[in-house]
Amino acid sequence: MARKRLDLTFPPRQSLKPIIYHLVKDYDLVPNILRAQIHPAQEGRMVLEVTGSKENYEAGISFLEEQGLAVNEAASDIVLDEARCVNCGLCTAVCKSDALTLDPETQTLQFDKDKCVYCEACVIACPRRAITLTF
Amino acid sequence: MAKTWEEINARIRSGDAVVMTAEEFAALADDEGVTRAAKKVDVVTTGTFGPMCSSGVFLNFGHSDPPIRMAEIWLNDVSAYGGLAAVDTYLGVTQPSRTRGMEYGGAHVIEDLLRGRAVRLRATSYGTDCYTRTDIDTWITLDDLNQAYFFNPRNAYQNYAVAVNSTDKALYTYLGTLLPRFGNATYCSAGALSPLLNDPTYRTLGAGSKIFVAGAPGYISWEGTQHNPHTDRDEHGVPVRPAGTIAVIADLKAASPEYFSAATFTKYGASSFVGIGVPIPVLDEDIAATLALTDADLTATIYDYGVQHRSRPAVGKVTYAELRSGEIEIDGKKVPTGPISSLPKAREIAAELKRWIVEEQFTLAEPLQLLPQVGSQAFKPLEINTGEAI
Numbered sequence: 287m288a289r290k291r292l293d294l295t296f297p298p299r300q301s302l303k304p305i306i307y308h309l310v311k312d313y314d315l316v317p318n319i320l321r322a323q324i325h326p327a328q329e330g331r332m333v334l335e336v337t338g339s340k341e342n343y344e345a346g347i348s349f350l351e352e353q354g355l356a357v358n359e360a361a362s363d364i365v366l367d368e369a370r371c372v373n374c375g376l377c378t379a380v381c382k383s384d385a386l387t388l389d390p391e392t393q394t395l396q397f398d399k400d401k402c403v404y405c406e407a408c409v410i411a412c413p414r415r416a417i418t419l420t421f
Numbered sequence: 422m423a424k425t426w427e428e429i430n431a432r433i434r435s436g437d438a439v440v441m442t443a444e445e446f447a448a449l450a451d452d453e454g455v456t457r458a459a460k461k462v463d464v465v466t467t468g469t470f471g472p473m474c475s476s477g478v479f480l481n482f483g484h485s486d487p488p489i490r491m492a493e494i495w496l497n498d499v500s501a502y503g504g505l506a507a508v509d510t511y512l513g514v515t516q517p518s519r520t521r522g523m524e525y526g527g528a529h530v531i532e533d534l535l536r537g538r539a540v541r542l543r544a545t546s547y548g549t550d551c552y553t554r555t556d557i558d559t560w561i562t563l564d565d566l567n568q569a570y571f572f573n574p575r576n577a578y579q580n581y582a583v584a585v586n587s588t589d590k591a592l593y594t595y596l597g598t599l600l601p602r603f604g605n606a607t608y609c610s611a612g613a614l615s616p617l618l619n620d621p622t623y624r625t626l627g628a629g630s631k632i633f634v635a636g637a638p639g640y641i642s643w644e645g646t647q648h649n650p651h652t653d654r655d656e657h658g659v660p661v662r663p664a665g666t667i668a669v670i671a672d673l674k675a676a677s678p679e680y681f682s683a684a685t686f687t688k689y690g691a692s693s694f695v696g697i698g699v700p701i702p703v704l705d706e707d708i709a710a711t712l713a714l715t716d717a718d719l720t721a722t723i724y725d726y727g728v729q730h731r732s733r734p735a736v737g738k739v740t741y742a743e744l745r746s747g748e749i750e751i752d753g754k755k756v757p758t759g760p761i762s763s764l765p766k767a768r769e770i771a772a773e774l775k776r777w778i779v780e781e782q783f784t785l786a787e788p789l790q791l792l793p794q795v796g797s798q799a800f801k802p803l804e805i806n807t808g809e810a811i
Contacts, residue, residue: 372470372682372694372763376597378747379605379759388747393764411598413472413684413692413761415524 289337291320292347295356296330303353313346314338320403333362333404363420364404366397370416377408377417423705426787429463433784438463440700440778442771443614443712450713459709464778464785467619468633468698468770469611471762472684474595475575475646476695477513478531478673481567482542484508485559490552491544495519496530503544507552511572514683514693526691528683534563535678569673571634575645577697579617579665580721583608583739583758585751588727593688597761599726603751606723606758611767612716612741616699617667619712621659622795623650625701627788632669633698633774636680638783639671641699644792649800653722657711658795661720661738665792669697680770696766698774702785716741723751731802 309315315338324330336343350357373394377386385401386408388394408417432438439462441449446465450458480501482491490507494500498518501510514528533540539560548555563569585606586592586599593599597607612618620626630641645666652664680696703709719741724733739749744758777783 373765374471374694374763375760376607377759379607379757380598380600388760393745393760407598410593410687413597413686413694414682415685 293358380407466774467616468767470766476573489554528693532683583723609761623792627791629789634671636677637671637675642670643668698770
């Protein structure tokens with residue numbers, strides 16, 4: 287089984303095929319949309335986590351590329367620089383997925399990347415600029 | 422069973438003083454009662470590490486050859502004040518860079534100096550008979566400066582607002598990102614560890630008090646700007662809104678980047694986290710009673726930052742224990758909370774100050790002049806007048 291995070295770019299005026307449906311139905315993949323911003327007349331972007339067998343994963347990627355999507359497997363990543371962090375906790379106020387929380391006892395910052403939906407709200411909320419989006 | 426400052430200092434010098442952080446003292450008072458705790462403990466240490474915009478440093482660069490009377494001054498492209506003597510300046514933490522904007526401000530220059538990094542100094546002048554040079558471009562480090570000291574006009578606010586946003590749009594404020602429709606609440610106090618909440622009526626604090634400033638030994642130099650003793654208080658005499666403040670002074674060369682951190686609040690500006698620690702002598706049971714208060718006893722007022730007026734409407738009151746739980750309730754709606762003042766750092770500061778007193782015989786100083794007392798002065802707004810009306 288493979289589990290990968292993909293950064294998809296939709297060209298403007300693409301056919302808007304139900305790609306998620308096809309990934310599930312035709313390729314037996316489990317897609318999890320982390321974020322999406324798609325408008326019919328503009329370039330769109332979707333960050334997608336996909337789980338499935340290696341063969342199905344590769345076939346699914348080919349399908350996406352055939353649809354005219356740019357597929358970037360090295361999707362962006364959220365990185366917390368612990369040396370810069372002062373544990374103020376301000377990022378936890380904007381983290382809707384509870385990926386960033388404070389330990390109830392020590393009040394130090396905990397980052398559970400599995401819960402992160404890459405909304406980037408913490409990136410601009412952090413006054414220390416200790417949270418960055420890397421590519 | 423009152424203790425005097427002299428008795429407490431004598432015990433500090435002989436190594437016999439019993440010193441506890443405010444959290445440790447509250448736990449002791451809970452176990453043994455305030456009376457026994459007051460008898461047992463000599464000094465309680467407090468700490469806070471929050472963004473404090475009214476902070477900055479006085480610097481003296483020394484004279485170049487030929488000398489310059491600096492009129493416009495930039496440190497790493499951040500403007501510093503040129504209205505003092507030839508090579509004196511004041512650099513405020515919120516001043517943005519002329520090239521990088523609010524992402525790099527006066528606070529970032531100060532942090533770079535504290536980290537031993539070289540900083541580019543550029544200055545221009547109109548030139549005088551005694552200072553002929555009209556511009557200079559050089560690099561300095563903290564070691565190169567003759568004097569470098571914090572003079573922070575307002576630090577360690579006694580209590581602060583809890584911020585929420587009733588509007589339909591996110592607001593970017595000095596209290597962080599406030600999500601629309603009461604989507605979150607941010608707050609900024611060390612609560613039970615906060616210096617001025619532990620001596621709510623300023624019995625032991627004033628000009629001359631020896632304190633911890635950004636890792637350096639320093640002093641309270643004056644009342645802080647906007648010091649407002651005249652505010653709503655609870656049954657313990659503790660303010661439930663922003664109230665007292667202190668101005669502080671300390672040697673930048675003795676400070677540490679562990680306790681001073683530059684900050685940027687998106688769409689607001691640059692600022693700095695400043696670590697302040699204040700030792701409070703356990704003079705009697707009255708002061709012990711407020712030192713023993715916990716987050717569950719301390720109240721903050723919630724304000725709607727979506728209302729663009731000087732007097733924002735209060736939308737409720739909440740304890741620091743509720744705020745720390747991560748969720749409060751406003752009009753029946755659950756609202757997630759997030760702090761801005763670092764509690765782990767506040768704990769570190771209270772513990773470090775305790776270590777100074779116990780291991781390094783850091784004595785306490787009775788203030789030469791107490792902070793303005795409750796009822797002594799009103800807090801005035803700024804009215805928009807014309808010259809004729811005045």
